[in-house]
Structure formats: structure tokens, C-alpha cells
Amino acid sequence: AAGVIQSPRHLIKEKRETATLKCYPIPRHDTVYWYQQGPGQDPQFLISFYEKMQSDKGSIPDRFSAQQFSDYHSELNMSSLELGDSALYFCASSFLVSGGLEKDEQYFGPGTRLTVT
């Protein structure tokens, strides 16, 4: 079965540079989420898109932006990189469930490990 694809898997950047992370959700999934996970930390929600529209926003720095394209892939753009941005960045996709009883399963990609030096 198709899974969430993320690219690149590893990325090394210097401070103040920019980075673009890409995510290809599972076909027919309508919602994409971005999470940031620092070493030894839990995943922190950054931003989500439902049907190509931003649906929710979490602790995403103003230096970061994201969008979802017509083919449903999503990109996370990060500018003016800081050492503290070094983390694993996960993209997840799912069918949006509007109620509360449906199984709420998000499928996570393998992540992009960003190292800022």
C-alpha cells in the first residue's frame, strides 16, 4: 500500500539559509499535517491543510510557511534557519473525520531530518 512520501530524507543547511521540505500524502487523503520533533521531544503540530486550504495552525514560526498544491502534495518552506530548527519534520495525512467516533488515524511519513549548522 502507498505510504506518505517525504523528501529529502536528510538535509543539512547553514544558519540563515532556506530549506524546502516536500510531502506527498497517501492518494485520496484530504488532509495533510506537518509536525516538528526535536531530539527526545514529542511531535509538535505546525500546520495542516484540508482540501488544499489551511485548516489549522500550531506553533509554527513566522519564518516558516507552507502550502498544499493542486496535486495535494505539500511543501514546508523554512527561511532564516536557526540552530534550534534542527529536528525531524514529519508530514502526516488522513481522511478528515468531522465527528468524534470515527477512528482517527494519521499516517506519518518517514520524516525529514534537518540539521542546521
Next chain:
Amino acid sequence: GQSLEQPSEVTAVEGAIVQINCTYQTSGFYGLSWYQQHDGGAPTFLSYNALDGLEETGRFSSFLSRSDSYGYLLLQELQMKDSASYFCAVREKDENQGGKLIFGQGTELSVKP
């Protein structure tokens, strides 16, 4: 604000049973999920409880008590491969009906021979 609390680490032996507890405080609540994450890997979904009671999936079971804002993950017949971090996560109810997950800090389970 939202917060979830779970033990930071648990150690058990192969074949044993272990329970990982999770308490939560959220402004809105749809349900409680559990995710497993091996070191350096992606979180993978284990279970979801929207209603009170026990959900069983093979060796793993999950329980929820909405009145107590409490849930747990029960792992039976532990195997070495179960050594991983386990996160409880709350799907928040918000006006956009978004599905963002708020994760707990994670419980690192070590299974010893």
C-alpha cells in the same frame, strides 16, 4: 491550554504485561489516540478511543474514561520489538473541525530479556 501527562519511561521483561497511563487536560476533546515510535522512525498508529471503555487490537488494548480525563495503553505478551516510545495524543475539537494531534511527552518502554 492543553496538556497530557504520561510516565517518561517504563521497563518490563519479555512476556510480561505493561500499562502506560495518560491523563489529559484539553479545551475540547474528540478522542485519545496512541502512537508507537521506534528510535528515528515515524510514529505509527496503534489505537483510538472516542468512547469510554476498552478497545482491543491483538496484544494491545487501550482504555478511556472521559469523566476522569484518563486513558491507558496495555501491552501484553511483551516482545523485544515492543521497545519503543509510546505517545498518547488528543485530537482536539475546534471550530475548523481540524484533526491536529496534541501529543504527550512520550513513554520510553524498554523490554528486557
